[in-house]
Amino acid sequence: MVTLSEENYLKAIYHLGNQGGDAVSTNAIAELIDTKASSVTDMIKKLAEKELANYIKYQGVSLTESGRLTAKSVIRKHRLWETFLVNKLNFSWHEVHEIAEQLEHIKSEKLIDKLDDFLDYPTHDPHGDPIPDKLGNYTKIKSKSILNINTGSQGVLISVKDSSKAFLKYLNKNELALGDTIKVIDFEPFDDSFTIETKSKTMTISKNVAENLYLSI
Amino acid sequence: MVTLSEENYLKAIYHLGNQGGDAVSTNAIAELIDTKASSVTDMIKKLAEKELANYIKYQGVSLTESGRLTAKSVIRKHRLWETFLVNKLNFSWHEVHEIAEQLEHIKSEKLIDKLDDFLDYPTHDPHGDPIPDKLGNYTKIKSKSILNINTGSQGVLISVKDSSKAFLKYLNKNELALGDTIKVIDFEPFDDSFTIETKSKTMTISKNVAENLYLSI
DNA sequence: AATATTTTTTAGATAAGACTAAAAATATTT
DNA sequence: AAATATTTTTAGTCTTATCTAAAAAATATT
Numbered sequence: 379m380v381t382l383s384e385e386n387y388l389k390a391i392y393h394l395g396n397q398g399g400d401a402v403s404t405n406a407i408a409e410l411i412d413t414k415a416s417s418v419t420d421m422i423k424k425l426a427e428k429e430l431a432n433y434i435k436y437q438g439v440s441l442t443e444s445g446r447l448t449a450k451s452v453i454r455k456h457r458l459w460e461t462f463l464v465n466k467l468n469f470s471w472h473e474v475h476e477i478a479e480q481l482e483h484i485k486s487e488k489l490i491d492k493l494d495d496f497l498d499y500p501t502h503d504p505h506g507d508p509i510p511d512k513l514g515n516y517t518k519i520k521s522k523s524i525l526n527i528n529t530g531s532q533g534v535l536i537s538v539k540d541s542s543k544a545f546l547k548y549l550n551k552n553e554l555a556l557g558d559t560i561k562v563i564d565f566e567p568f569d570d571s572f573t574i575e576t577k578s579k580t581m582t583i584s585k586n587v588a589e590n591l592y593l594s595i
Numbered sequence: 596m597v598t599l600s601e602e603n604y605l606k607a608i609y610h611l612g613n614q615g616g617d618a619v620s621t622n623a624i625a626e627l628i629d630t631k632a633s634s635v636t637d638m639i640k641k642l643a644e645k646e647l648a649n650y651i652k653y654q655g656v657s658l659t660e661s662g663r664l665t666a667k668s669v670i671r672k673h674r675l676w677e678t679f680l681v682n683k684l685n686f687s688w689h690e691v692h693e694i695a696e697q698l699e700h701i702k703s704e705k706l707i708d709k710l711d712d713f714l715d716y717p718t719h720d721p722h723g724d725p726i727p728d729k730l731g732n733y734t735k736i737k738s739k740s741i742l743n744i745n746t747g748s749q750g751v752l753i754s755v756k757d758s759s760k761a762f763l764k765y766l767n768k769n770e771l772a773l774g775d776t777i778k779v780i781d782f783e784p785f786d787d788s789f790t791i792e793t794k795s796k797t798m799t800i801s802k803n804v805a806e807n808l809y810l811s812i
Numbered sequence: 813a814a815t816a817t818t819t820t821t822t823a824g825a826t827a828a829g830a831c832t833a834a835a836a837a838t839a840t841t842t
Numbered sequence: 843a844a845a846t847a848t849t850t851t852t853a854g855t856c857t858t859a860t861c862t863a864a865a866a867a868a869t870a871t872t
Contacts, residue, residue: 383829404850417830419851424828436837436850467709480701486694492684600859621820634860636821641858653820653867 380430382483385452386411387421388430391441392449399446401438450514456482457503457510458493464504465497471504472546505546506537506556506592521592524562524572525585532561533593540590552581560593597647599700602669603628604638605647608658609666616663618655667731673699674720674727675710681721682714688721689763722763723754723773723809738809741779741789742802749778750810757807769798777810 380388390410392398404422408415422439425431430445441449459481463469469477491512494500501517502508508516519536527533535558538545549555554576563580564573570585583591597605607627609615621639625632639656642648647662658666676698680686686694708729711717718734719725725733736753744750752775755762766772771793780797781790787802800808 381828405848413829414831415850416832416852420829463706467706467713469705469709473705477701477703477706480703481698484694484697486697488686488690489680489684489694492686496684598858622818630859631861632820633822633862637859 380428380448383421384425384428384430385448385483387418387425388441388445388449389452389456391431391439392446392453395440397446398441398449401440403438407439447514450510452482454510454512454514455484455490457507458490458497458500460503460505461497461500461509462493465500470546470550472543472550474504475541475543502537504556505541506535507541520595522595524560524574524583524588524591524593527562527593527595529562529565532559533595534559535591536594537592538590539592545587545590548587553578554591560591597645597665600638601642601645601647602665602700604635604642605658605662605666606669608648608656609663609670612657614663615658615666618657620655624656664731667727669699671727671729671731672701672707674724675707675714675717677720677722678714678717678726679710682717687763687767689760689767691721692758692760719754721773722758723752737812739812741777741791741800741805741808741810744779744810744812746779746782749776750812751776752808753811754809755807756809762804762807765804770795771808777808 387407390407391402394406394410395402404415404418407413407418407422422431422433425439425445426433429442430448431439431441433439456478459478460471460474463474463477464471494512500509502519506519508518510516521533521536523539535554535556537556538549554560558576561575562572563575565571566573566582570588571582572585572588573580573582604624605615607624608619611623611627612619621632621635624630624635624639639648639650642656642662643650646659647665648656648658650656673695676695677688677691680691680694681688711729717726719736723736725735727733738750738753740756752771752773754773755766771777775793778792779789780792782788783790783799787805788799789802789805790797790799
């Protein structure tokens with residue numbers, strides 16, 4: 379039995395460690411989940427005890443195969459619930475994260491299977507992130523941040539890296555949504571801003587925004 | 596902020612104490628939620644501290660208005676989620692209780708409002724129990740246990756008192772469902788059994804079953 | 813009314829998960 | 843390479859919710 383807290387740590391290690399494979403530092407985990415490093419050390423020991431993580435003192439943690447599967451299962455639940463909230467309950471994409479953080483810990487295999495079916499087996503959540511299947515497999519659509527796209531090229535906005543409320547609200551305000559076709563018109567070296575063109579308008583975005591928008595390639 | 600555990604105690608007191616109004620004994624709570632009496636005493640003190648319950652040593656607990664509202668809000672969530680699981684995810688009514696026990700503690704007012712809307716403002720859950728509205732109000736359909744219905748009378752099965760898996764499975768096996776019209780044909784004093792008639796068949800039920808079936812009157 | 817039984821409370825302990833402060837190990841500077 | 847700074851771990855404390863065992867109060871029985 380994996381506790382709620384353990385699930386959150388597994389998720390953090392997975393996200394920080396390049397799918398859980400690379401070793402992650404204690405401090406990085408502490409910062410991500412907003413706790414103290416000493417609490418992280420305690421929990422890491424417990425995860426290692428349960429063979430969910432590999433841990434060598436002073437050298438960071440990585441996930442075992444079992445830990446990785448558990449992490450992916452939690453992420454699967456999180457993304458399915460977000461999809462439910464947006465597609466069925468008409469939440470806006472910036473409102474769903476906190477609620478999904480709670481729902482992802484509900485324990486029932488059958489519930490998730492049925493939810494998956496109810497939603498018609500979605501492959502991506504409302505932020506464009508891939509939803510792992512029952513076995514933990516998923517396919518990431520090939521994409522590049524606008525930061526790394528040549529002027530003159532275009533693509534479909536398929537995901538956003540930053541899923542914070544502030545950023546999603548910015549996108550809503552500026553009528554940018556997943557699925558939009560975006561063309562990169564110009565790059566201004568002075569302030570690293572980009573000019574982009576959508577069906578409806580042309581606008582300038584900061585470097586900060588550009589690096590968080592991923593276009594299909 | 597009310598914790599998950601506190602919510603469970605409030606629910607227990609509400610159910611045991613005639614809508615939370617009557618004083619409830621420590622032992623009764625302990626038995627219902629499967630803990631020790633000493634744990635109950637501890638928690639009751641905390642609830643009284645938070646002005647969710649009225650407590651006088653050795654004389655049981657009752658809920659304050661605030662405690663009662665919180666209890667009803669948890670019950671509302673529980674029953675809405677059960678309705679969701681059965682009506683939207685196609686769960687059978689005997690499978691949903693444990694899952695709803697978890698879902699009822701998810702904290703988001705907006706989520707419940709939207710769920711309520713998505714389900715078309717149901718007034719009763721899959722077991723026939725009334726769903727309180729946002730303000731805690733609900734209307735109980737007038738009903739009587741088959742135990743107290745005269746031979747020859749009939750009514751619609753509107754709720755079941757026992758919601759245990761075993762009992763619900765028994766009803767499934769015998770094709771008895773909410774909404775069925777049932778006529779009480781005969782009572783056998785020797786073993787307190789009843790003969791009942793539905794559209795499709797005539798059958799005999801034990802006293803134990805009869806007291807758990809409620810017909811509209 | 814006195815005794816026995818049951819119920820409830822108190823006192824003290826435990827486990828999970830977090831914290832602070834100090835010690836130990838590793839990294840970075842000079 | 844020594845000194846300094848940063849990161850990580852340890853040791854000890856706190857809170858929440860539980861438990862056991864014993865004491866106190868209420869109820870039941872003779």
